[in-house]
Every structure is written in structure tokens, then in C-alpha cells.
Amino acid sequence: MKLAVSTLGLPGEGVAAAVETAVRGGCDGLELRLHPDTGVHAGLDAAGRAAVRDTIHGHGLAVAALAGYTKIAAPGPDEPVAAGLRADLELAADLGATGVRVFPGGDDLAAAARRVRAVADLCREHGVRVFVETHDSLPTGAAVAGLLDAVALPDVTGAIWDLLHPWRHGEPPATTLAALARHLAYVQIKDAVSAADTTPRPLGAGSVPLDACGELLRGFPGWVSLEWERTWYPHVEPVAEILPGARDWVSRYAISSA
Numbered sequence: 001m002k003l004a005v006s007t008l009g010l011p012g013e014g015v016a017a018a019v020e021t022a023v024r025g026g027c028d029g030l031e032l033r034l035h036p037d038t039g040v041h042a043g044l045d046a047a048g049r050a051a052v053r054d055t056i057h058g059h060g061l062a063v064a065a066l067a068g069y070t071k072i073a074a075p076g077p078d079e080p081v082a083a084g085l086r087a088d089l090e091l092a093a094d095l096g097a098t099g100v101r102v103f104p105g106g107d108d109l110a111a112a113a114r115r116v117r118a119v120a121d122l123c124r125e126h127g128v129r130v131f132v133e134t135h136d137s138l139p140t141g142a143a144v145a146g147l148l149d150a151v152a153l154p155d156v157t158g159a160i161w162d163l164l165h166p167w168r169h170g171e172p173p174a175t176t177l178a179a180l181a182r183h184l185a186y187v188q189i190k191d192a193v194s195a196a197d198t199t200p201r202p203l204g205a206g207s208v209p210l211d212a213c214g215e216l217l218r219g220f221p222g223w224v225s226l227e228w229e230r231t232w233y234p235h236v237e238p239v240a241e242i243l244p245g246a247r248d249w250v251s252r253y254a255i256s257s258a
Contacts, residue, residue, distance in 0.1 A: 001217075001221070001222070001224045002028040002029060002062075002222070003026070003027050003225075003250045004029040004223050004224070005021065005022050005027050005031065005225065005226045005228070006031040006067060007030060007031065007033045007067075008033045008228065008229055009229070009242070010239060011037070012037065015032075015039050015056065018030055018038075019055055019056055019059050019061060022059075022061055023060075024240065025240060025247065028064075029056075029061050029062035029063060029064040029223065030061055030064060031227070032052075033231075034066055034067060034088060034091075034100075040052055040091075040095075041091075042087035044091065052095060053096060062096070063096050064186075065099055065131060066095070066100045067101045068101055069102075070100075070102045070105075071102070071103045071106060072102050072104065072111075072115050073104045073108045074105035074106040074111075075108060078111060078114050078115050081115050082115045082119060086118075088100045089119055089123060093126035093128050098129060098186075098223070099123075099130060099131045102130055102131065103133060103135050104132065104133075104135065104137050105136060105137060107137055112151055113152065117153065124155065124156060129157060129158050130158070131157075131158050132147060132157065132158075134159070134162050135165055139168075139169045140166045140171040141159070141171060141177065141178075144180065144183070145159065145182075154182070158183055158184070159180045159183040159186075160186045161176060161177070162227070163210065164190050167195065167208060168195035173216055177216045177217070186225070187222065187223070188224075188226075189203065190227050190229070191205060191207070193207065195207065200229050200236050203245035203246060203248075204245060214252060215253070217253055218254075220253070224246075224250050226239070226242065
């Protein structure tokens with residue numbers, strides 16, 4: 001496992017501050033939220049992209065993924081969705097990211113398949129992927145696996161298991177992993193007060209079954225990102241105070257027991 005920290009936990013701070021937090025927290029990389037407030041978005045010109053890339057790579061960090069907001073299964077015409085996804089993927093290629101996080105945003109699996117197929121050649125050319133998160137309209141592993149099966153492009157897609165959402169919708173972690181196993185590319189860790197109250201809590205202080213998830217993921221070779229949602233919950237602790245717990249969690253489950 002490699003640990004990243006999401007810039008969702010650093011509201012109002014730029015790339016340089018995110019890099020400093022990640023380095024001090026013992027992270028291997030950053031998950032970059034795509035938004036003008038973060039300084040990272042598809043509207044950056046070539047010089048801006050180079051500056052972001054060089055700042056991150058110059059401190060020995062990788063860009064684990066870009067956290068985009070495209071909704072690939074949302075109702076409506078295909079081209080605006082495909083165009084937004086294409087722009088984010090091009091940014092990912094320029095920054096050296098592994099891919100772009102997207103949301104389902106609906107349950108139109110046929111539309112999702114068309115939209116991902118429209119960017120498949122770009123993904124293959126640049127070595128980037130479309131990562132669908134267990135979120136919003138398709139919060140469970142079973143639902144996201146169904147979407148990715150419909151897309152049927154395993155070389156350019158993958159699933160993000162956000163440990164909170166499937167569990168709070170009643171899907172046990174073992175069931176989530178069984179559903180996502182052939183698609184799983186990325187994991188987001190977090191803890192929360194309860195299934196009904198998603199206010200963030202330090203890892204192990206809430207109700208998300210993190211130990212059970214860790215045992216299931218023991219030896220997972222991919223990225224694990226701490227998604228500390230201080231952007232949405234500004235009263236919670238700074239992400240720097242939460243990172244040691246994330247580092248400990250990754251260290252505990254990084255090595256296979258075999």
C-alpha cells in the first residue's frame with residue numbers, strides 16, 4: 001500500500017502547503033481535488049501544469065489521482081460529460097497522475113459506457129484511467145461493479161472503494177470487496193460518527209469498520225488515500241493531526257500475512 005492524502009482536507013491551501021503536509025505526514029503522494037480553490041483544475045495552462053507537477057515531484061511525491069467531479073452515468077447528452085472527462089484526463093497525463101476519480105451521478109449504465117468509450121483511446125495513449133467511486137447514486141460495491149461491467153473496458157477503468165459509503169448503505173465490507181475485486185484500483189479511508197452522521201472522526205474513533213476493511217485489504221498493492229473532508233466540515237481537526245493514524249493503518253495492513 002502507498003499512502004496519499006487528499007487535498008479535500010486542506011481547504012484554502014495551495015499545492016505547496018499540501019506538499020508540505022504530505023511530506024511531514026510520511027505520505028507517498030497526493031490526491032488532488034480538482035477545483036479552482038485548490039489551484040489544480042483543467043483550466044491550467046502548460047506553465048501552470050508544469051509548476052504543479054514540478055512542485056510535487058520535486059519533493060519526492062507522486063500524484064496518486066485527480067479527484068474530479070464528472071458524473072459519468074448522469075442523465076443528459078453525452079458530449080458535455082465526455083468533454084469534461086477528456087479535459088480532466090489530459091490534466092492527469094500532464095501531472096503524471098494514475099487517473100481521474102469520477103462519480104456515477106445517476107444509473108444510466110449505457111450512457112456511462114458510451115462516455116468512457118469516447119475517452120478510451122486517450123486513456124490508453126497516456127496511461128491514465130477512469131476511477132469510479134462508490135458514491136451518490138451507486139454507493140455500494142455491487143452497484144459500481146455493475147456499472148464497470150456494463151462499460152466493459154477493464155484496461156481503462158477501475159473502482160475506488162470509499163470505505164464509508166458502502167458500509168453506511170448496509171453492504172458489509174466483505175461483500176463490497178467480493179463485488180469490486182476484479183475492478184479495485186484505489187481505496188479511500190475515513191472514519192465517521194455513524195452511518196447516519198458522516199461527520200469525520202479520527203481513524204478508529206468513529207464507527208466505520210476500519211479493522212475489518214484492513215484485514216480484507218491486507219497486502220493491497222495500490223494507493224490508499226486519506227480523504228479527510230475538512231472542506232465540508234471546517235470545524236474538524238486539521239488533517240495533519242489525522243495523518244499519523246492513517247500512516248499506522250497503512251503500515252498495519254501493508255504486508256501480507258502469507
